[in-house]
Amino acid sequence: MKARTFGRHVKEGFKNIARNGWMTFSAVSAVAITLLILGVFLLLAMNINYLVETVENQVEIMVELDLTIEPTQINLIENEIKNLEGVKTLTFVSKEEGLVQLKERFGEDAYLLEGLEEENPLNDVFIVQAFDPQAIDVLAEKIKQIELVTSVDYGKATVSKLFTATTWIKNIGMVFIVGLAFTAMFLISNTIKITIYARRREIEIMKLVGATNWFIRWPFFVEGLLLGILGAVLPIGVLYFGYKLLLDSVSATLSLSFIQLLPLYPLAYQIAILLVGLGAFIGIWGSMMSVRRFLKI
Amino acid sequence: MVGPSGAGKSTFIKLMYREERPTKGQIFLNGYNVERLKERKIPYIRRNIGVVFQDYRLLSNLNVYENIAFAMEVTEAPKKQIKRRVPEVLELVGLADKHNSFPNQLSGGEQQRLAIARALVNNPAVIIADEPTGNLDPDTSWEIMDLFEKINFRGTTIVMATHNKEIVNTIKQRVIAINNGQIVRDEHKGGYSYEG
Numbered sequence: 001m002k003a004r005t006f007g008r009h010v011k012e013g014f015k016n017i018a019r020n021g022w023m024t025f026s027a028v029s030a031v032a033i034t035l036l037i038l039g040v041f042l043l044l045a046m047n048i049n050y051l052v053e054t055v056e057n058q059v060e061i062m063v064e065l066d067l068t069i070e071p072t073q074i075n076l077i078e079n080e081i082k083n084l085e086g087v088k089t090l091t092f093v094s095k096e097e098g099l100v101q102l103k104e105r106f107g108e109d110a111y112l113l114e115g116l117e118e119e120n121p122l123n124d125v126f127i128v129q130a131f132d133p134q135a136i137d138v139l140a141e142k143i144k145q146i147e148l149v150t151s152v153d154y155g156k157a158t159v160s161k162l163f164t165a166t167t168w169i170k171n172i173g174m175v176f177i178v179g180l181a182f183t184a185m186f187l188i189s190n191t192i193k194i195t196i197y198a199r200r201r202e203i204e205i206m207k208l209v210g211a212t213n214w215f216i217r218w219p220f221f222v223e224g225l226l227l228g229i230l231g232a233v234l235p236i237g238v239l240y241f242g243y244k245l246l247l248d249s250v251s252a253t254l255s256l257s258f259i260q261l262l263p264l265y266p267l268a269y270q271i272a273i274l275l276v277g278l279g280a281f282i283g284i285w286g287s288m289m290s291v292r293r294f295l296k297i
Numbered sequence: 298m299v300g301p302s303g304a305g306k307s308t309f310i311k312l313m314y315r316e317e318r319p320t321k322g323q324i325f326l327n328g329y330n331v332e333r334l335k336e337r338k339i340p341y342i343r344r345n346i347g348v349v350f351q352d353y354r355l356l357s358n359l360n361v362y363e364n365i366a367f368a369m370e371v372t373e374a375p376k377k378q379i380k381r382r383v384p385e386v387l388e389l390v391g392l393a394d395k396h397n398s399f400p401n402q403l404s405g406g407e408q409q410r411l412a413i414a415r416a417l418v419n420n421p422a423v424i425i426a427d428e429p430t431g432n433l434d435p436d437t438s439w440e441i442m443d444l445f446e447k448i449n450f451r452g453t454t455i456v457m458a459t460h461n462k463e464i465v466n467t468i469k470q471r472v473i474a475i476n477n478g479q480i481v482r483d484e485h486k487g488g489y490s491y492e493g
Contacts, residue, residue: 005373019358202356208314209419210344211371212337 005215013222016199023195024227030191031231031283034184035275039239041180042271045173050262052166056133059159061140063126066148073148074124080146081126086139089129095122123150134163181278189286192224196290203294213295220287228283232275239275240268298458299465299489300475306458309475310427313456314346315339327422344372347416347424347453351431353408355400361387361411362396368415382418390414390444406437413444417453424448426457430464438464465489 017024065077074092081090093101099122103110128143130136136159140152196203206216247261300306311317312324315331324331327345334342355364362383369379387393390410400408409429416424426445430438442464449455459465465472465488472487473480 002373004376008370201354205354205356205367206371207340208343208348208354209368209371209415210340210342212340215340215371215373 006218009215009218010222012219013226016219016223017226020195020198023198024230027191027195027227028231028234030187031184031228031279032234034180034187035232035279036235036238038177038180038184038278039235039271039275041173041176042274043239043243043267045177046267047262048169048173051260052169054260055162056166057129059130059133059136059154059162061128061130061136061143061152061154063128063143063149064123064151064153065125066150067123069124069148077146077148078126081128081143084139084142086131086135087128088131089127091127093125093127095120095124098122098125184278185282185285189282189289192227192283192286193290196220196287196294200294203291207295216295217288217291220291221284224283224285224287225280226283227287228279228281229276230279231283232279236272236275239271243268298456298473298475299460300458300481302460304475305478306475307427308478310348310425310456310458313423313425314343314348344419345422347413347419347421349409349412349416349424349426349429351428353400353412355408355411355415357400360397360399361392361403364400364411365415365418368418372419374419386414386418389417389447404437405433406440409433409437409441410444413441413448417448421453423454423456426455428458428460430459430461435463442468462489 063081065074078090078092081087096117099113099116099120102122103113106113128139130139136154137156140154143149144152203216244264247264250261298306298309308317312319313326313331315334319332323333326342329342331342356367359367365383365386366379369382374382384393384396387396390413392407392410392414395403395407400411403411409432413424413426413429416426424445429445430441433441438461445455445457446468469486469488471485472482472489474482474487474490
């Protein structure tokens, strides 16, 4: 394709957008509204996912070591655990540190623990976090096999319930988003189809005077792309300011501080890129599908 | 080309510019076998054919000049060539002073002349016209026929399907009569019917 022809297609695409004012408006609104709904769900799903991951990441294995253990043996065990597959972090809490922590937790009643320094009843402990919290049971089982490890504890029953719940939440979120994306595509391609239908005479004449199919398609390609991008701009703006407002009000309300929301950045970029990409794809796909029917002359 | 309604005149014309495909037989146009042509080659042979319809088929949102330039733009003709060629054909069909008007501001005869100018602009070897005078009064019809004659003198073949008995009998050109999808008569200097 000649550069001049390409310029013509782009110009023609813009001109069509301007010329079919109301059609453009309705197509852009359809894109905007569906992308807005999709965006809200996306934000919701991403935050739920984030919340779930935060909770999951708090899952850790407490590895208690034998009371009679020697410092050199502790080092050996440390290396052994480190070499296991899927270990993210490994922290050693000596029995002395354990006692200090316990005292802190007792607060005013810490005097009850006095004298325990002489004969510390606590174990030396390793705290292990897994890369994949869902596979924590396998890891725990492996650690248990190591010599001088007296017990491993990761709250088996609670953790397995938690993971069943989070898997469900994630799956339902996915289904919702895929369903919404399809609805958006259907709605938008339908609207674009109407705008193209109004121009079937133009396409017919182009075919009759010998325009190639791609010559006819390009302006519609440009138009679909523009419609999609224009339709994505509004929801991005609304979502950006809405989410910012939400973050501000959540951080201002202490009672909600246990809920961790995703920070504005890079979330804003991710959502913006996703919505623009989706809008562009839907716009192009919709207009290509619609023009196809009229090219068969 | 003459024949009663439903005889197959329009189908014949559609076959020529390959909107319809023949169930059997072959069609040659300007040396090309239209039937054997690959799908993506079709636009290029259509540039050798100008098509004119009873209902003009103009773009109402483009003015006279743009309607014609449009037919050249789609063939990716250079801008310079478009600027030179469009006034030429407008002059030929007698619409030079109307180049800024829109189709709805033109009379039926003027609209048809615009359609002919559009068909002519890419210098086709053949112009196919499907009942070009069907919507026009007798005087205007004759203006169109005079224009066709002028174009024909310049070396362009004109194939025209028509119901207009008077025109066919007066111009005394080759007449192909179609009935029931069959060519029933092919005469040079023929008339509308045997009795006529």
